Structures are given as C-alpha cells and as structure tokens.
Amino acid sequence: MKKSVLFVFVALLSISLEAQIQTPAPSPFSVLKQTVGLTEVTVEYSRPSMKGRTIFGDLVPYDALWRTGANMNTKITFSDDVTVEGKELKAGTYAIYSRPQEAVWEVIFYTDSENGGLPQEWDASKVAATVKVEVYPIPMPIETFTITIDDMHNNGATLGLMWEKVYVGVKFIVPTVAKATSSIDKVMAGSDISVNDYFAAAQYYYQEGMNMGKAKEWIDKAVSMNDEAFWMYRLKSLIYAKMGDTKGAIEAAKKSMVMAQAAGNMDYVKMNKDSLKEWGSE
Numbered sequence: 001m002k003k004s005v006l007f008v009f010v011a012l013l014s015i016s017l018e019a020q021i022q023t024p025a026p027s028p029f030s031v032l033k034q035t036v037g038l039t040e041v042t043v044e045y046s047r048p049s050m051k052g053r054t055i056f057g058d059l060v061p062y063d064a065l066w067r068t069g070a071n072m073n074t075k076i077t078f079s080d081d082v083t084v085e086g087k088e089l090k091a092g093t094y095a096i097y098s099r100p101q102e103a104v105w106e107v108i109f110y111t112d113s114e115n116g117g118l119p120q121e122w123d124a125s126k127v128a129a130t131v132k133v134e135v136y137p138i139p140m141p142i143e144t145f146t147i148t149i150d151d152m153h154n155n156g157a158t159l160g161l162m163w164e165k166v167y168v169g170v171k172f173i174v175p176t177v178a179k180a181t182s183s184i185d186k187v188m189a190g191s192d193i194s195v196n197d198y199f200a201a202a203q204y205y206y207q208e209g210m211n212m213g214k215a216k217e218w219i220d221k222a223v224s225m226n227d228e229a230f231w232m233y234r235l236k237s238l239i240y241a242k243m244g245d246t247k248g249a250i251e252a253a254k255k256s257m258v259m260a261q262a263a264g265n266m267d268y269v270k271m272n273k274d275s276l277k278e279w280g281s282e
Contacts, residue, residue, distance in 0.1 A: 027070035034149040036157045037176030041149060045074035049144045055164040056100050065118060068098045069145060073115045083173040085131035094128060105168045107131050136167045154207065180204055198222035199232055206239050215239050230259035230268055237275060250281045
C-alpha cells in the first residue's frame, strides 16, 4: 500500500515538474491590432513555419478547408460594421477559414469563432461572408505564415495573407465618413469649440474632398485662434489652392514656410517650397 501511494506521489510530482518546462511553441501565437480610420481591427492567430516543407498543394491541400494558420482557428474582430470585398459584415468576431487554390482563394468569415481549428460539423448558416480573392505570387519565400493590414486609407485597408511564395489580399471598407461627419456635426453644433476642433474638421473635409467652403471657414477660424502654427497655415494654403484662390494659397504657404524654418521643421519647409513652385511662386 505504501509503495502504491509513493508511486502515485512520484508520478504526480513528475507531471508537475514537466508542466513547468518552457519550450518554444512550434507555431507562436500572435495578435495584430490596428486602427483603420476610426474602426478597431484585431487579428489573433498562430504562425506556422515552412521548415523545408512544400505548403500549398501539399501541407495545405488545394481546394480543402484550412484554418488559415495553426492551432486554434484564426480570428478577426471589427469594432464596427464593415464591408469585405463588397459583402457586409456586422461588428463582432469571426473565424477566418480559407480554401486555397492555385489561382484564387476563397476566404470565409464564420460566426462561430471558438473552434479547435476546424469546426467538427460545418454549419452553412454560420457563414457570414465568403469572398474570392486572386493569388499573387511573390519572388521571395515567406518562411512564417504572416497576416498583415496594409494599404490603409481613411476608409479601409487590405487584410493580407502571406506564406511560402503566395500573397492574397482581402479588401475591406470601414464606416469612417459616417462616424467622422457625425462627430464633426455634433461638436460644431456646440458652443465649446477649440482651435484643434476647427483644424481637425477642416483637415478631414480637405482630405475627403468634401465641402471646401466649410473647410475654408474652419481653417480660417483655426488660424485666427492660433496665428503661430505653421501646420495650420500649410493646410490653409492647400484648401485655398483647391478652391482656386492661388494668391491666398501662396500667401499662406509663405507664412507656413517661414514659421516652419524657424521651428526647424524641414519637412514642412520642403512641402511649402514644392507647392510654391507648383503654384508659380518661387
């Protein structure tokens, strides 16, 4: 009896000690967080490596469902409703499954995001969106499976999947215009409007090519509240130029350049010099 108890104790001790051993994960876990416009995007996935193996068409068979990574299924979370390759997705978390082929991949957004890899039973009702994207060959091998968020602009980005010599990109659109204009309208309807509010509103309208009359009104107000900000005069010059007021644009650019020079910001000095040249004033 004592020997049996001793044996169990030693076995449990052995397991306890073994659980404390730290070794590198074959497919390390990674979290990618990125703000796109005003939308938070988070990708959680495990990253397998090639390790001398042929990946697509072999380790990952063509036309077979893949977890798009290793271990648990890859997950993506959008803080807002988005559009993925023209298909609407509600805010929330999705598993990303894919069906690689030589020329085209199917990328599937699945509402059940808590699976140990692939679902034990595939439920078509849980498919929120399926998109087809073109495969782009890349010249150098990517050893470790990599997901990126690239080609970002105010209103969207591209979810990139890279491994071996393959790249596929899934484009998505975020609701920045609706959120930004709502915020601008709310602040501008109030009485406590700061110089930075006026500047931010003017900058956004300029970037998006919206109402230039309002953008001019707001940048003029910002400059009147802060007459020493070279970046504000820079924006003023761009807005005036876009409205066809070349004389006003040149005057603002010259002020911006002088102040940027005094502040030691040579990037703004160069941008203003380039604009002045473009507008016919050295």
